Amino acid sequence: xxxxxxxxxxxxxxxxxxxxxxxxxxxxxxxxxxxxxxxxxxxxxxxxxxxxxxxxxxxxxxxxxxxxxxxxxxxxxxxxxxxxxxxxxxxxxxxxxxxxxxxxxxxxxxxxxxxxxxxxxxxxxxxxxxxxxxxxxxxxxxxxxxxxxxxxxxxxxxxxxxxxxxxxxxxxxxxxxxxxxxxxxxxxxxxxxxxxxxxxxxxxxxxxxxxxxxxxxxxxxxxxxxxx
Numbered sequence: 001x002x003x004x005x006x007x008x009x010x011x012x013x014x015x016x017x018x019x020x021x022x023x024x025x026x027x028x029x030x031x032x033x034x035x036x037x038x039x040x041x042x043x044x045x046x047x048x049x050x051x052x053x054x055x056x057x058x059x060x061x062x063x064x065x066x067x068x069x070x071x072x073x074x075x076x077x078x079x080x081x082x083x084x085x086x087x088x089x090x091x092x093x094x095x096x097x098x099x100x101x102x103x104x105x106x107x108x109x110x111x112x113x114x115x116x117x118x119x120x121x122x123x124x125x126x127x128x129x130x131x132x133x134x135x136x137x138x139x140x141x142x143x144x145x146x147x148x149x150x151x152x153x154x155x156x157x158x159x160x161x162x163x164x165x166x167x168x169x170x171x172x173x174x175x176x177x178x179x180x181x182x183x184x185x186x187x188x189x190x191x192x193x194x195x196x197x198x199x200x201x202x203x204x205x206x207x208x209x210x211x212x213x214x215x216x217x218x219x220x221x222x223x224x225x226x227x228x
Contacts, residue, residue: 001089037075041069064194109165114166116168120134122143123143134155135157139155139160146172148174148180150176150177154179166213171195177224179228187214196221199226
């Protein structure tokens with residue numbers, strides 16, 4: 001379905017570009033002036049495509065692109081007459097904060113998700129690096145944050161209390177690596193704003209799964225990798 005939607009929006013974009021050049025060939029518009037004034041429409045269109053292709057899940061990137069394109073379009077049309085950068089970044093920061101507060105957790109997962117309230121893990125790296133090897137025989141959950149720094153979490157020798165636990169990892173201008181055993185199932189709730197969350201974890205057969213780790217991952221201008 002996502003690939004079908006992607007083809008539809010790509011086709012629409014190509015059609016619109018063709019229409020613009022056709023109108024230019026018919027001397028109905030000046031192509032140079034059109035692209036000079038309306039180029040932000042392409043940013044808006046990409047944002048809309050991102051929303052639909054992801055079924056409005058992890059909508060942050062799409063919304064940010066639409067807002068950025070909208071601001072630039074208003075500036076090009078002289079609706080906004082002051083320096084756009086003076087208001088764009090504060091508005092984006094506010095939107096990101098509101099989105100993180102109200103974003104649903106683990107959308108699409110049908111089972112019960114444990115609360116992220118335990119403090120068996122509490123790691124915070126600011127302009128530094130932290131390596132944490134979790135070897136608890138009954139790990140219950142916790143949080144890790146990398147801000148202008150790096151955090152490495154290794155669960156290779158850990159066991160989960162009740163065979164499931166939840167952690168929250170946040171990378172802000174930083175990076176976090178999470179190493180998870182192959183016989184664990186990983187359920188990821190990813191939020192990325194100009195960053196990335198990459199789940200590279202390779203799970204064993206479902207019949208061999210011994211535990212489930214829920215990871216709420218947020219990357220703001222940073223990166224989070226989940227792997228074996």
